[in-house]
Amino acid sequence: MRLENKVIIVTGGANGIGRRYCQRMVAEGARVLIADIDLDAAMELEAELNADKDEPCARALRVDVTSEENTAEMAQVAIDAFGRIDVLVNNAGTYPHVEFDDITYDAWRKVITINLDSMYLCSKAVLPQMKKQGGGKIINVATDLVWVGLPGMVHYISAKSGVIGFTRSLAREMGEHNITVNAMAPGAVIPQIDNLSKIARIRIDSIVGHQALKRPLQAEDLVGPMVFLCSADSNFISGQILSVDGGLTNH
Ligand code: NAD
Numbered sequence: 001m002r003l004e005n006k007v008i009i010v011t012g013g014a015n016g017i018g019r020r021y022c023q024r025m026v027a028e029g030a031r032v033l034i035a036d037i038d039l040d041a042a043m044e045l046e047a048e049l050n051a052d053k054d055e056p057c058a059r060a061l062r063v064d065v066t067s068e069e070n071t072a073e074m075a076q077v078a079i080d081a082f083g084r085i086d087v088l089v090n091n092a093g094t095y096p097h098v099e100f101d102d103i104t105y106d107a108w109r110k111v112i113t114i115n116l117d118s119m120y121l122c123s124k125a126v127l128p129q130m131k132k133q134g135g136g137k138i139i140n141v142a143t144d145l146v147w148v149g150l151p152g153m154v155h156y157i158s159a160k161s162g163v164i165g166f167t168r169s170l171a172r173e174m175g176e177h178n179i180t181v182n183a184m185a186p187g188a189v190i191p192q193i194d195n196l197s198k199i200a201r202i203r204i205d206s207i208v209g210h211q212a213l214k215r216p217l218q219a220e221d222l223v224g225p226m227v228f229l230c231s232a233d234s235n236f237i238s239g240q241i242l243s244v245d246g247g248l249t250n251h
Contacts, residue, residue: 002231004029007082009074011065011122012092014041017141017189017219021089022049024223025230026057033078035063035122036092056081065092065118075125084133087230088126090119090140093160097152108155115159119166127179135178139229140167142241144185147249164241171239180238182229187245190216212247221246 008025012018014036022032026049034042042060049058059081063074078085094114098107119140130136142163149157163183171181190204208216225244228234243251 001029002227002233006030006086006230007033007078007084008087008089008230009033009035009078009085009122009126010089010091011035011063011074011118013089014038014045014060017186017222018089018091019045020219020223021091021226022058024227028227028231030087030230031057031082032059033074033081034058034060035065035074036060037062037064065090065122066113068121071118071121071125074122075129078126079129085126085129085136086133087137087139088122089226089230090122090138090163092118093141095143095153095156098155099152100154103155111155112159112162115156116162116166119163123170123181127174130179131177136180137230137234138170138174138179138181139226140181140183142167142183142185144187144243144245144249144251146185147243147251167241168239175238180235182234182237182239183241184222184225184229185241185243185245185249185251186222187211187217187243187248189219189222192218207248208246210248211245215246217244217246 003025008030010018010022010032013022013034022034025032034045036042039062046058046060050056061077063070123138140163142160145157146161167181167183174181222244243249
């Protein structure tokens, strides 16, 4: 119960890795606000997490993390539902593969807005409450691709590189309020599919071959580090980027 009574907002918490974070957070005693543009999936997860509980420990809310109005409402709903905000996990993101020549300016702006502007908006929304409480934690999800780059993802990796600067600078400004700001930089989660194409298999073998640990990364590998960053065990860590990629990169 490392997160007992902690109130955590997880953006993009309804699907993918964010869903895993929410499930483990509740198992560790937290109450979570699942803030996602996909309300159906968020409500399904809310029902799953609240089943057999005496008091609700999950609340789903439709939030577009690129909307100032929605993100302000997100903070207010967390306070109304659970009384406080201990942790914000800026997890919502999008990562389309498009060659640079084919990235239109509209597509560029969309990817930068969802992956980077969202961090500004969500942080701005929760910080007044964290300051009032005398502390809090913000965890921003980046990618380990910021250390090496990758063709076909210039817009995505540019936005996530911005997340690194955002994390380090905001950490320095918020320290005096006992608010820590850190980032996690995951490697690529490798789907467990038997009939992968030959090209996909070659790419995965190449990634794993360059890792220190010789097995593909699974979503579950990211959950423990996220719980650590949300928990009191990381109280004296701020402005750091934790790469979770089996030792593929060294930062
Ligand atoms: P996913 O696509 O499975 O889930 C993303 C979630 O974000 C979805 O629930 C989606 O509805 C939500 N979302 C998208 N746009 C939104 C918006 N505007 N407002 C609110 N919610 C929105 O993604 P994932 O693979 O679980 O990735 C989660 C995070 O981890 C992302 O930030 C991603 O960049 C990062 N990441 C993923 C990997 C990977 O291999 N999957 C690797 C490194 C980093």
